Amino acid sequence: MNNESKAANDGQLIAEAHNDAAAFVQLYRRHYDAVFRYCVHRLFDRHIAEDVTSQVFTKAVESFSSFDGTEQQFCFWLFRIATNAVNQHLRKQIRRERMQQNVQEQVLSEISANSGSEESSHEKLAALKAAMLSLKPRYQTIITLRFFENLKPAEIAEVLGSSSGTIRSQLARALAKLRKVLATEFTD
Amino acid sequence: MSDKERQFEKFIRGIKFDDKADYSHRDRLEQDLLAVMAKQTRHKEQPLKIWRIIVKSKITKLSTAAGLFIAILLSFFVFEKLSSPAWALEDAIEALKGFQAVHVVGAFPGGTAEIWMRADKAKTQSTNVVVRGSHGAITWTRDGSTYHYEPSQNTVYFENALTVGLSQWLGPELLEMLSTADNAELVRGKDPATGRDRVTLFCSLIDVHGAQSWIIEFDVASKLPVAVKQWQNLDRSGPPTFDAFKVTYYESLPDSVFAVHIPGQPAYVQKPLTIPDENIGVLSDSRHGIPAEGMTQQEAAESIVRATFQAVIDGDIATLKKMCPLCESWGDEFLRSVIVKTGKDERLVEILKIGQISETGHSKLGPIVALPVSVKRQDGIKAEQKMIVQFRQLGGVSSCVVHGSYGLPREIE
Numbered sequence: 127m128n129n130e131s132k133a134a135n136d137g138q139l140i141a142e143a144h145n146d147a148a149a150f151v152q153l154y155r156r157h158y159d160a161v162f163r164y165c166v167h168r169l170f171d172r173h174i175a176e177d178v179t180s181q182v183f184t185k186a187v188e189s190f191s192s193f194d195g196t197e198q199q200f201c202f203w204l205f206r207i208a209t210n211a212v213n214q215h216l217r218k219q220i221r222r223e224r225m226q227q228n229v230q231e232q233v234l235s236e237i238s239a240n241s242g243s244e245e246s247s248h249e250k251l252a253a254l255k256a257a258m259l260s261l262k263p264r265y266q267t268i269i270t271l272r273f274f275e276n277l278k279p280a281e282i283a284e285v286l287g288s289s290s291g292t293i294r295s296q297l298a299r300a301l302a303k304l305r306k307v308l309a310t311e312f313t314d
Numbered sequence: 315m316s317d318k319e320r321q322f323e324k325f326i327r328g329i330k331f332d333d334k335a336d337y338s339h340r341d342r343l344e345q346d347l348l349a350v351m352a353k354q355t356r357h358k359e360q361p362l363k364i365w366r367i368i369v370k371s372k373i374t375k376l377s378t379a380a381g382l383f384i385a386i387l388l389s390f391f392v393f394e395k396l397s398s399p400a401w402a403l404e405d406a407i408e409a410l411k412g413f414q415a416v417h418v419v420g421a422f423p424g425g426t427a428e429i430w431m432r433a434d435k436a437k438t439q440s441t442n443v444v445v446r447g448s449h450g451a452i453t454w455t456r457d458g459s460t461y462h463y464e465p466s467q468n469t470v471y472f473e474n475a476l477t478v479g480l481s482q483w484l485g486p487e488l489l490e491m492l493s494t495a496d497n498a499e500l501v502r503g504k505d506p507a508t509g510r511d512r513v514t515l516f517c518s519l520i521d522v523h524g525a526q527s528w529i530i531e532f533d534v535a536s537k538l539p540v541a542v543k544q545w546q547n548l549d550r551s552g553p554p555t556f557d558a559f560k561v562t563y564y565e566s567l568p569d570s571v572f573a574v575h576i577p578g579q580p581a582y583v584q585k586p587l588t589i590p591d592e593n594i595g596v597l598s599d600s601r602h603g604i605p606a607e608g609m610t611q612q613e614a615a616e617s618i619v620r621a622t623f624q625a626v627i628d629g630d631i632a633t634l635k636k637m638c639p640l641c642e643s644w645g646d647e648f649l650r651s652v653i654v655k656t657g658k659d660e661r662l663v664e665i666l667k668i669g670q671i672s673e674t675g676h677s678k679l680g681p682i683v684a685l686p687v688s689v690k691r692q693d694g695i696k697a698e699q700k701m702i703v704q705f706r707q708l709g710g711v712s713s714c715v716v717h718g719s720y721g722l723p724r725e726i727e
Contacts, residue, residue, distance in 0.1 A: 147351045147594065148678040151344060158343075159335045166333040176339045183343060187350045250329045272319075273326055301318045308325065 167274040168212045170255045182208045205285045213263045257307035265300035341709040349595030413563040420558035440479035442572040454574045473585040475721025587675030600708040602639040603715035615703040638716040659693035680706045684720045699723040
């Protein structure tokens, strides 16, 4: 199928999904992986990510009647809902300072458990987790969408309702902060 | 991409994330979402899509008006627990016992309709039903089939099942059967037009016709229902699907009332087998039904229908609910009374035969099939009942559940 006809079909699927549960289920299946992955990369816990993914799609079903756009915009719309849900979860579930403290303790324990071995993926993950969670939620969102979902700054801008210039500068600031925390990791 | 971005990208490439989706969660969530969507659909009053495509709107509305009559009269009896010295259900039933036929006039969105219905001589179930719409459409039953004539298309749509009528005619048996149901509320008042005392019953249920709710007005003096409103949702939201404003009872009616003459030579088209969209959520739980892996549709349908009827014969309510999840919303006592018929002559005692799949269709969940089951009752009477089975793929596994009966049972031999 060429891109043009695929785009036409995508538009058709969105239109059908407004009146047909089966069409919505098709959309859901297409986008479930991306939303789940985004939640995991933001929350670093697959079980919590599943809970938040459930909230995202339930909210999407409830609000779908107000959505009017293309399938790509639907994807961005889902990321926007997911961003709000993740941020709300982080705010509500764990007080930020407490969480960071726990994460730091966890990092130390994980690094200690792997000491002596060659630099492992586990250590990097733990370090990234600590570093990411030390950032503002907005920076976490931008980093995740840019590097894990491979969205361009202009697309991230659409998800977050901002301009691509703002996103570019916020991305640079976010990376600079990460760089400080992960100095020995990603500057090598 | 800037150098910093490249460096960070290189860094995260060396990290292994546990970010592969678990499809059992995806499938579970899908069921939850279908349930949310089904709940939303109830408030929209959407007619069935396939049926709408074939016959446009007017016929759908009239068909609904015809089909709901079963429920209208069933709901009439759901209030024994609310009886009081001033308003005893027994009085209403006594008042109804002498009547073998009824005539109802009412409005549905887009027009009006009148319904004529007559019971067999033993007053066990309805035998004749005719529904005439104001725009010339007619729905009627004959020889175990239901027909609908749509004049604008000069076409008769038919289905090989009795989908309008009453399986248990008005009388003490129906009263006793339904008196075990709850979910009813009774309010007293006066008819502002006539000043006569009225008792109004509010009730709702989910069955094979989907979610339904009613308001039924009884005249206190005659003990008879005089007006009925029906909605295709549980909370009576939106305009009623049918508003029966005149109900007349007859000791008998001549055959000529039920004679239907269609002008010209209409085309005959079989109506597709469908189930209500709002029931999809209830049928989407993998804990219900049986696996259908490696089986043909006939084998799987036979297997689950046999298990369902055996559960009815054994009075095994838990298995009945597992095979036929729509039963879960009904109370155990109600199921024993309505389905199992504990201690009654009509109680099923034997499965005689399960026939070949006779109709096929498709719901939003997957393929559906209908197949006939012949059974023997305690009183020796043999009857045939068609059942609808829903096939589905949940978590990559094929399985099936019983949706419910397809039309009324009919005596055989």
